[in-house]
Amino acid sequence: NAGVTQTPKFQVLKTGQSMTLQCAQDMNHNSMYWYRQDPGMGLRLIYYSASEGTTDKGEVPNGYNVSRLNKREFSLRLESAAPSQTSVYFCASSEVDAREAFFGQGTRLTVV
Amino acid sequence: AQSVTQLGSHVSVSEGALVLLRCNYSSSVPPYLFWYVQYPNQGLQLLLKYTTGATLVKGINGFEAEFKKSETSFHLTKPSAHMSDAAEYFCAVRRYTGRRALTFGSGTRLQVQP
Numbered sequence: 001n002a003g004v005t006q007t008p009k010f011q012v013l014k015t016g017q018s019m020t021l022q023c024a025q026d027m028n029h030n031s032m033y034w035y036r037q038d039p040g041m042g043l044r045l046i047y048y049s050a051s052e053g054t055t056d057k058g059e060v061p062n063g064y065n066v067s068r069l070n071k072r073e074f075s076l077r078l079e080s081a082a083p084s085q086t087s088v089y090f091c092a093s094s095e096v097d098a099r100e101a102f103f104g105q106g107t108r109l110t111v112v
Numbered sequence: 113a114q115s116v117t118q119l120g121s122h123v124s125v126s127e128g129a130l131v132l133l134r135c136n137y138s139s140s141v142p143p144y145l146f147w148y149v150q151y152p153n154q155g156l157q158l159l160l161k162y163t164t165g166a167t168l169v170k171g172i173n174g175f176e177a178e179f180k181k182s183e184t185s186f187h188l189t190k191p192s193a194h195m196s197d198a199a200e201y202f203c204a205v206r207r208y209t210g211r212r213a214l215t216f217g218s219g220t221r222l223q224v225q226p
Contacts, residue, residue: 004155033213040121042202042216043156050212058213090155092214099144099163099206101214103155 002026006091006104013081013111021076021107023091031094032074033101034058034066036087043090049074081111116203118217126225131175131190133220135203138184143205145186146214147177150200159201162186173197198224 007022025032030051035043035058045058047066055066063085065077074093078085088108094101119134137143144163148156160171167179173196177188186203200221204214 031212035216040218042116042118042218043214045213045215048213092156094212100146100158100161103148103157105155106153 004091004093004102004104006089006107008107009105010108011110013078013109015082015111017081018077018079019081021089021091022073023075023104024073025093025102026072027093027102028071029093029095029102030071032068033092034064034074034076035090035092036060037090037106038087046076083111085109086111116205116215116217118203118220120220121218122221122223124223124225125193127195128192131188131193131197131222133188133201133222135186135188135217136184137186137205139205145177145179146204146206147171147175147186147188148202148204150202156202159188193224195224195226198222
C-alpha cells in the first residue's frame with residue numbers, strides 16, 4: 001500500500017521556469033492538500049481540494065495553481081518559479097472530515 | 113482565526129528523561145488536535161490525535177497528550193526518552209467547521225543526549 005506518492009523527490013529550477021509537482025493517493029480519500037515547509041515556520045497550506053472537482057486557496061496560494069485531475073491525483077504548478085518558492089513541498093490526503101491526514105515523502109525544490 | 117503555538121523550537125533531554133513538548137491553541141471552540149512527528153528527510157507521521165471523548169490520548173511509541181480546555185493546551189509527553197525519539201514534532205489543529213485542513217505550529221526539534 002503506497003499511500004501518498006509525490007514526484008519528483010528533488011528538483012532544481014532556474015528563476016522563471018515552470019514545473020508541476022505530482023501527487024497521487026491510493027486510499028480513496030476525498031480530500032487532498034498541498035503544504036510547504038520552511039524552517040521555523042512549520043507547514044503552511046497552499047491549496048486544498050475538499051473533494052473531486054473543487055479546489056480552494058490556503059494561507060499562501062500566490063504563485064501557485066492546482067488541478068484536481070481525478071479523485072486520486074492533485075497537482076501543484078509553479079508557472080514562473082521564484083527563489084522565495086525554494087521549500088519542501090508536501091502533499092497530503094484525508095477523508096473529508098480531515099480527522100487524520102496522511103503525508104507523502106515530500107519534494108525538495110530549489111529555485112536559483 | 114485559529115492558531116497554534118509551540119513553545120521552544122529546540123528541546124534537549126537526556127536518554128531516559130521525561131519528554132515534554134508544549135502546544136497551545138487559540139480557538140473559540142475546541143478543535144480537533146494532533147501531534148505529528150517528522151524524521152530527517154521524511155514526511156510527517158501521525159503520533160496521536162484528540163477529536164472527542166477522553167482528554168488523555170495515547171499514541172504510538174509511548175507518547176501521550178492531554179487536552180486541557182481551560183488552558184487551551186495539548187502538551188505531548190513521554191516518560192522516558194529514547195535515542196530514536198530524536199526528530200521534529202508538530203502540533204496541529206483543525207476546526208469542527210469551515211476549512212477542513214490542518215493548521216500547524218512551527219515545530220519543536222527534540223534532541224536526545226546519550
